[in-house]
Amino acid sequence: MKLKKDNINKRMILASMGHEARTPISGIIGLISKAQKEINDKNKVKDNLEKVKLISENLLELVNDILNASKVELGQIKVLKQKININSMIENINIIIKDKAIEKNQTYKVITEGIDNLNIIGDEVKLKQVILNLLINANKFTQEKGEITLKVKRINENIDEKVKVMFEVEDNGIGISEEFIEKIFEPFLKVDNFNNSSFDGTGLGLYICKELIQLMGSNLIVESTLGKGSVFRFYLYFDKHFDEERKIANNELDLDILRNKKVLLAEDNEINRMIAIEILEDLGLIVEYATNGKEAIEMFKASDINYYNYIFMDVRMPIIDGYNVTKEIRNSMRPDSRNIKIIAMTANTFPEDEEESLNIGMDKHISKPINKKSIIEALLN
Known part of the structure; x- marks a missing residue:
């Protein structure tokens, strides 16, 4: 039975990857053809190349999602300890999400408290991936003219120099019914249950979020009302990082x-x-x-x-x-x-x-x- 389930999962991964990769690859090919036709117009070529870069980065994120899901299944993901500048990380996330919000005429708000000049020790790649996945999920399941809010708040500082930070993503989108909340963390769920181009995706985002947050020592809290929206929240403890300014100068x-x-x-x-x-x-x-x-x-x-x-x-x-x-x-x-x-x-x-x-x-x-x-x-x- 386990072997049969593993084979089904492998087939789903391959099918999902092919489905999701087709659109960005087609977009890249189209933009390159467009750039070739407009080769004498430097501004248009530059614009096309910038779009190719953005789509390529999104395609890389997709591949990383598939690889991460495979690693999660095999229990092969480890949490790293490295310097994170919270403000810088949030700014990088905002660049991606603002564009997505503009495309759907959504309002995107960021509320931060107590994180100015805060350097911490953690796994930036995994933390950024979790926040991005939650925001992209909110963007995907919130209608046009809806609202998405990212909140990042320092809760307290303990005497052992650990910092507790709350991360929260809130939207006023389609929401989730109470009986369906536990199922949203199953891999490939959206592929099977939302056969709608407006709500397309690998179905891996929330599954990976839950697993990565647990690896970092916390749990993902979900509050949602069908038809009114959802809140995804988690808390993490970090060690403070003190010598980053000296390292940059050196x-x-x-x-x-x-x-x-x-x-x-x-x-x-x-x-x-x-x-x-x-x-x-x-x-x-x-x-x-x-x-x-x-x-x-x-x-x-x-x-x-x-x-x-x-x-x-x-x-x-x-x-x-x-x-x-x-x-x-x-x-x-x-x-x-x-x-x-x-x-x-x-x-x-x-x-x-x-x-x-x-x-x-x-x-x-x-x-x-x-x-x-x-x-x-x-x-x-």
Whole structure:
């Protein structure tokens, strides 16, 4: 019976992923075709590319949802401890939700209390994902001209320097009946029960929210009245983070030490390679690249001792993958083989993937799509 259920879940994941991915992929193809036709109009091309970027980011979120659901099923998600600036996180969330609210002519309000300049220790990726999923769910199930409110409030500060924060998402949408509330956390529920394009989705959002909140040590509280709206609320305890301002200042000063340092970039994907080279060269680094694992090993072994200061290593490459390239480099007899900093670049975003990279012999692990901030943190911290 369990095997049959697992197979059904796998089929549902694949069907749901295909269904949800079709629309954004079609949108990207359409916008690229439009940009090609308007190639001589710089403003229109820029507008099309910005839309492609936004849709691509949403598509990446979808893929992450599917992967997270799979990891939840297998019990493989771990909670990280990292710095979170609450205000900055909320601002990033607002950028996404405001656009969605405007599309449906909804009012979107944010109410915060006691979080100004609050830096805490927690898992920003998972916390942001929960809040975004709750807000996107509210947007989806609230009619045009409806209202959505995000509340973030510091409740108290204990003597052990822990901070309690309340997160709440409220809407005046279609609401949920009392007997249906417990069922909303079942995966794929919306796909099966809301056969309506207005309320489309993977049905994974609330399921993932509940599971992630429990992993972070709390529970998701739901209050709802059919036809009047819903409130989703949870409370979390965090440790305070004290030295972020000093860390940022140090990073800005330390950027000068990167100038003219040499990087071996091992990346087989041309677009990803181009993006990485642009970011690294913008930081003043000198970049040489390999397009597969075998080539990366050959370039390292052919170079002078201490010629390369850093290696950025794609994990999945043809001929020899990044893990085996790292092993080959670390096990070579060169004096610099143990000291050179090797940074993994991978689409695998889970803590166990980072742990595997470190166990192999890599020094840092950054997730794709890479950006300037993640590269700076990997180089300097």
